[in-house]
Amino acid sequence: MLRRMFAFAAIAYLAVSASLAARSQVPGSAPAAEAAAAPAPPARDSSAARPSMPPPGSPGANPPAMRAAMAPPDSFAAERDSLMNDVLEKIAGRENAPAESVFKNIRLLKGVPAGRLPRIMNFGFGRSLGVRCRHCHVEGHWDAEDKPQKQIARDMSEMLHTINTELLPKVKNLKSEHPTVNCTTCHRGAVKPALNL
DSSP states (O other): OHHHHHHHHHHHHHHHHHHHHHHHTOTTOOOHHHHHHSOOOOOOOTTSOOOOOOOTTSTTOOOHHHHHHSOOOOTTHHHHHHHHHHHHHHTTTOTTSBHHHHSSSOOSSTTSBTTTHHHIIIIIIIHHHTOOGGGTSBTTBTTOOOOHHHHHHHHHHHHHHHIIIIIGGGSTTOSOSSOOOOHHHHHTTSSSOOOOO
16 A cells, blocks of 8 residues: 555656647747637738648647647646645754654654655645645644545545546557556646546
């Protein structure tokens, strides 16, 4: 169970990092509101020379309609980073101890090194949903159970575990040896999962 949780946390971190890296490499990509408000390009004369288009997936290849469907930029990253660094400073010297021996009310990520827990919360959960820490937590009282979102996150983690360990292995002809889903797979940086494109 512990290995699965480490794997989940690592995969979530890598997926979010790759997603953020890919987004940051698209020069000139406008926020969704700007892209939606941009005027349509003028009609071209079919006899005019057509400029070469970048290949799909390369920087600048996403048309405004595609940019509008992308997740909004993570406006809470700096706030989360600051809180994460505060927590890491408070646990200095105990970073390698199991999380449950350093923090109160650890239910899901038992055995994870305490220094990794704030990073998992920030990069794995916060960025995947594009939320502040206080979406699930009472700031400064991280162990409090006042918000239902904390238990929802635990339940969703169990759902991911079931999908990754029981359901995906049964899907035939997948081209990945170890197919995986994580929070970012559906949420794409937004609280409400993406249900359409």
